[in-house]
Amino acid sequence: MNKITLEVVKILERGECPRKHQIGDKFELPDDAGKICQSAYNSLYPFIFAMQFDGVLPWEENPDVSEACCPDPNNPVVFRITRTKIE
DSSP, rough: OEEEEEEEEEETTTTOOOOOOOOEEEEEEEGGGGGGGGGHHHHHHHHHHHHHTTTTTTOOOSSSSEEOOOOOOSSSSEEEEEEEEEE
């Protein structure tokens, strides 16, 4: 299993997250899962799950980093998902 870190890298459209996420916010999973907007977490979960267990997202150049966003059409928050091997 891998350690997963989420980082807010962009907030598109109006640029304001209703949950008050800010560019630069970082979350370590599983410890910080409750601090992330539930809608965003639900959207990110398939990527998180795959990366946790060494899955490969074929469209990504680096298998250890992916980006995905929340479903808010007015303020999509883009998260960078990074995995780190746990030794």
